[in-house]
Amino acid sequence: MTKLAFERPIIQRINAGLPSKYGLPRHIEPLSHIEGVSIRELLSRYGSPLFILSESTIRRTYRDAHRAFSTRYPNVQFAWSYKTNYLNAVCRTFHQEGSWAEVVSGFEYDKAIANGVPPEYILFNGPDKTRDDLQKAIKNQSFIHIDHFDELYEIIALTKELNQKARVAIRVNMDTGIYPQWDRFGFNYENGEAWDALNRIMASTQLELVGLHTHIGTYMMSTEAYKTAAAKLAALAVGLERKHKHHIRYIDIGGGFASRNTLRGAYYPGTDTAPSFDDFAEAITSALMSSELKPETLPMLILETGRALIDDAGYLTGTVLANKRLADGRRATIIDAGVNLLFTSFWYDHDIRPVEATSEQTEDTTIYGPLCMNIDVIRGSILFPLLKKGDHFVIKRVGAYNNTQWLQFITLRPKVVMIDTQGQVHVVRKEEKLETINAQEVVPVHLDKIEW
Amino acid sequence: MTTLDKTLTIAVSGINNIDSPGPGIPVIRGLRESDKIRARIIGIAYENLEPGAYMHDHVDKAYKMPYPSDGVESYLERLRYIHSREHIDVLIPNFDSELFTLMKSEKILTEMGIRTFLPTLAQFEERHKANLPDYGRKYGVLVANSETLTSIADLNHIREKMEFPIVVKGKFYDAYIAYDLEQARIYFNRISAKWGLPIVVQEFIRGTEVNVIALGDGRGNTIGAVPMRKQYITDKGKAWGGITLADDTMMELTQKIMHATKWRGGMELELIRTKKDELYLIEINPRLPAWVYLAVAAGQNLPEALVRLALGEAVQPFARYDVGKMFIRYSYDMICELREFEQLSTHGEL
Amino acid sequence: MKAQQLNEEIMKIKKNLAISDTGFVFDPSTGDSYTLNPVGLELIQLIKSGQDLPAITTHITGKYDVDAIAFERYYLDFIATLRQMHLIDDNA
Numbered sequence: 104m105t106k107l108a109f110e111r112p113i114i115q116r117i118n119a120g121l122p123s124k125y126g127l128p129r130h131i132e133p134l135s136h137i138e139g140v141s142i143r144e145l146l147s148r149y150g151s152p153l154f155i156l157s158e159s160t161i162r163r164t165y166r167d168a169h170r171a172f173s174t175r176y177p178n179v180q181f182a183w184s185y186k187t188n189y190l191n192a193v194c195r196t197f198h199q200e201g202s203w204a205e206v207v208s209g210f211e212y213d214k215a216i217a218n219g220v221p222p223e224y225i226l227f228n229g230p231d232k233t234r235d236d237l238q239k240a241i242k243n244q245s246f247i248h249i250d251h252f253d254e255l256y257e258i259i260a261l262t263k264e265l266n267q268k269a270r271v272a273i274r275v276n277m278d279t280g281i282y283p284q285w286d287r288f289g290f291n292y293e294n295g296e297a298w299d300a301l302n303r304i305m306a307s308t309q310l311e312l313v314g315l316h317t318h319i320g321t322y323m324m325s326t327e328a329y330k331t332a333a334a335k336l337a338a339l340a341v342g343l344e345r346k347h348k349h350h351i352r353y354i355d356i357g358g359g360f361a362s363r364n365t366l367r368g369a370y371y372p373g374t375d376t377a378p379s380f381d382d383f384a385e386a387i388t389s390a391l392m393s394s395e396l397k398p399e400t401l402p403m404l405i406l407e408t409g410r411a412l413i414d415d416a417g418y419l420t421g422t423v424l425a426n427k428r429l430a431d432g433r434r435a436t437i438i439d440a441g442v443n444l445l446f447t448s449f450w451y452d453h454d455i456r457p458v459e460a461t462s463e464q465t466e467d468t469t470i471y472g473p474l475c476m477n478i479d480v481i482r483g484s485i486l487f488p489l490l491k492k493g494d495h496f497v498i499k500r501v502g503a504y505n506n507t508q509w510l511q512f513i514t515l516r517p518k519v520v521m522i523d524t525q526g527q528v529h530v531v532r533k534e535e536k537l538e539t540i541n542a543q544e545v546v547p548v549h550l551d552k553i554e555w
Numbered sequence: 556m557t558t559l560d561k562t563l564t565i566a567v568s569g570i571n572n573i574d575s576p577g578p579g580i581p582v583i584r585g586l587r588e589s590d591k592i593r594a595r596i597i598g599i600a601y602e603n604l605e606p607g608a609y610m611h612d613h614v615d616k617a618y619k620m621p622y623p624s625d626g627v628e629s630y631l632e633r634l635r636y637i638h639s640r641e642h643i644d645v646l647i648p649n650f651d652s653e654l655f656t657l658m659k660s661e662k663i664l665t666e667m668g669i670r671t672f673l674p675t676l677a678q679f680e681e682r683h684k685a686n687l688p689d690y691g692r693k694y695g696v697l698v699a700n701s702e703t704l705t706s707i708a709d710l711n712h713i714r715e716k717m718e719f720p721i722v723v724k725g726k727f728y729d730a731y732i733a734y735d736l737e738q739a740r741i742y743f744n745r746i747s748a749k750w751g752l753p754i755v756v757q758e759f760i761r762g763t764e765v766n767v768i769a770l771g772d773g774r775g776n777t778i779g780a781v782p783m784r785k786q787y788i789t790d791k792g793k794a795w796g797g798i799t800l801a802d803d804t805m806m807e808l809t810q811k812i813m814h815a816t817k818w819r820g821g822m823e824l825e826l827i828r829t830k831k832d833e834l835y836l837i838e839i840n841p842r843l844p845a846w847v848y849l850a851v852a853a854g855q856n857l858p859e860a861l862v863r864l865a866l867g868e869a870v871q872p873f874a875r876y877d878v879g880k881m882f883i884r885y886s887y888d889m890i891c892e893l894r895e896f897e898q899l900s901t902h903g904e905l
Numbered sequence: 906m907k908a909q910q911l912n913e914e915i916m917k918i919k920k921n922l923a924i925s926d927t928g929f930v931f932d933p934s935t936g937d938s939y940t941l942n943p944v945g946l947e948l949i950q951l952i953k954s955g956q957d958l959p960a961i962t963t964h965i966t967g968k969y970d971v972d973a974i975a976f977e978r979y980y981l982d983f984i985a986t987l988r989q990m991h992l993i994d995d996n997a
Contacts, residue, residue, distance in 0.1 A: 109971035112945035112983040114930070114990065117603060117900045117938040370726060370751035371655060372626040428982065432989050464942045489942075491975075897929040901940055 152421030152440040154519040160416035171380035175388040187409025192531035209236040262309035272314035279328035318357030326386035337394030355405035362414035410503040417502025441472015446508040458495035461488035568599035569649025570607020581848035585858035619903040623656040672865035682839040701757040725750035762829040773819030779873040
């Protein structure tokens with residue numbers, strides 16, 4: 104006779120107060136497989152914790168986004184936002200799908216080149232472009248998105264030194280009715296600074312004005328703001344046509360589309376509130392199509408959305424290290440992945456699931472990471488199934504920003520694997536070892552010898 | 556035009572008939588007194604102590620639901636279960652927080668055979684506290700100036716935009732008058748802990764609060780409307796007693812809003828009449844309010860009309876109501892069996 | 906020595922507790938109510954029937970897929986929770 108599955112015994116006080124945070128306790132569905140591959144098997148083969156990427160999800164999400172825009176606008180181009188996830192396997196998947204590269208540092212620029220991106224398909228953004236970076240971008244004829252007047256004049260000087268024209272766009276910041284207004288990047292629209300910069304560029308024989316760029320914020324849930332942004336960039340483009348008879352080649356509306364993660368403090372889950380690509384596309388393209396831009400010279404529409412394209416494709420899985428009770432009687436579960444790996448847990452209530460089947464029972468649980476630090480909290484309070492030591496968990500939607508913002512703190516970073524569209528698993532980033540870290544260090548000779 | 560030949564199954568939420576009650580039980584009273592519909596009432600409860608679940612004269616069967624904050628999927632899953640047992644004809648949600656979830660699911664509900672009569676998502680969003688200034692401009696209505704805050708740091712700049720006192724409001728519920736920054740901070744934290752962000756702060760308009768309950772047919776017609784003044788307000792900001800008014804300007808404003816927005820469903824307008832006799836709109840609640848039974852008693856059975864609209868019947872607008880009809884809210888200690896509490900808390904239905 | 910005591914100690918569940926077979930617990934002296942999961946209910950019933958830890962362990966490990974050491978950990982944690990809720994009569 105087979106024995107029954109054991110669940111740890113629990114007793115819970117029935118909350119008679121009004122109203123508590125929870126109505127009918129919800130059963131958290133386990134997630135045992137990703138793209139048909141067993142998470143347990145991946146953990147036993149590649150170690151715990153483990154990042155898992157789904158190539159199919161990346162491609163599916165990209166195609167959905169591309170469809171939403173290209174069915175509404177004749178000329179659409181995506182540029183993969185390197186900072187969101189610059190694992191080469193991820194970048195190359197997007198490049199295979201047709202994405203250009205959007206980079207914000209010399210390091211990212213070189214990474215894009217190393218990934219085989221033709222330099223004329225690289226958009227170089229951000230306030231931090233060194234003189235060397237700019238030289239390289241000018242020589243390579245990449246698109247330089249100018250952030251401020253100091254940069255504008257530096258580029259003019261460099262083009263003279265190099266005796267080569269530069270392809271430039273300006274980044275514009277503006278009031279789109281959302282708060283906070285991102286006014287630290289680029290030239291302001293409302294106070295006329297952006298228009299001044301454009302006129303200065305048009306006056307230079309060394310600069311080819313190719314585009315207009317904006318990036319209105321991050322994790323945007325309002326599509327209205329994009330409509331405003333697109334309309335304002337279109338107005339600038341129309342102004343250029345009127346005054347200079349100059350047609351820009353593209354309007355780059357940036358990124359910032361919300362993913363389906365739930366922001367901390369939000370009442371509804373992100374899966375209910377995040378606008379779809381169709382919603383964003385409708386807002387942006389309708390503003391462009393209804394502007395005074397002439398149909399025969401409509402500029403290319405560039406999108407740099409990162410988070411919404413990659414978040415769903417990433418999973419972080421691992422193992423329960425221990426359970427304990429806190430002083431107030433609540434449950435604490437300690438897992439082997441903390442904020443060092445899951446930087447985004449500072450602003451999301453991440454969707455965490457058991458890997459193995461559990462009963463309907465749940466308990467108010469705090470989920471801690473393994474770090475020796477008080478801030479290492481993955482979920483502050485969640486009605487969670489009763490996992491035991493050695494059970495496994497998986498956290499959904501971790502594809503954006505974690506593989507770029509993770510910390511090598513206290514412990515080493517684990518492997519990242521990618522499940523390809525055929526269900527084959529590839530290690531796309533090896534785990535760090537002591538030697539990986541020590542290889543970067545130099546110990547002065549006088550510290551060589553230690554006597555005990 | 557009667558549906559009396561069939562007993563309808565109507566699911567109603569907001570059956571928390573406590574000292575600051577939800578509209579559920581008053582809505583049910585309207586349905587029970589209708590001579591046009593006969594209903595079996597399914598109570599939708601979120602908590603074990605919602606009185607309606609134990610009020611068997613009003614509620615035939617009660618089910619607990621997961622909160623809308625758990626997401627559309629788990630909400631629908633539970634609703635499907637209830638529907639499989641009860642065959643719900645009409646669902647009347649009475650909490651603001653349910654509306655978003657249900658509006659998003661309207662198509663699925665229709666496919667399931669559950670009728671609702673809700674505002675559209677666009678109507679719902681437009682009248683949101685945070686969007687009220689735009690709303691006022693668009694429809695030519697005087698509104699209180701307001702700001703939407705996404706972090707407590709934003710409060711520091713509020714002095715540049717409006718003078719204290721200010722009203723600090725939650726996304727769905729709760730409103731407190733703050734006389735200085737310190738108080739505003741306390742309320743910000745209190746409300747955001749419960750209802751999340753954003754927080755809306757609104758200019759405090761001095762005057763008398765008056766309200767209108769109304770029902771729109773979604774085509775611009777006002778099916779019913781009754782203005783009322785709260786005669787006394789409890790420390791929770793709820794009406795203790797109220798009296799229906801004869802007021803043409805309030806009625807005109809209501810019809811103007813109904814006509815311009817083509818509002819579908821129940822609505823409550825919260826207005827302030829200033830000393831200069833101006834009417835300021837301070838909030839639009841996208842559902843029938845808890846004092847709906849006063850409208851029923853005054854001659855407009857709005858819950859009944861709402862159900863008939865949901866069923867697709869042609870409903871004639873109410874022509875009149877009794878002026879000077881009063882309500883006084885009272886509480887009552889109902890005696891319950893522990894067995895029933897056990898039933899609801901462990902099985903989720905009663 | 907400690908383990909020895911543990912084994913011989915027979916827990917006393919608070920008198921008067923109303924425990925239904927659905928796992929609903931009502932404490933008439935405080936007015937609090939609780940719910941138990943099936944294993945929790947089974948344990949309470951075993952303890953009430955006067956069984957000590959070794960007997961309970963034999964019963965549970967025979968029925969469920971759990972070893973004695975793991976079970977002891979969960980058992981002690983459960984007892985600690987009951988004690989925190991004042992559902993164990995330590996003076997008995």
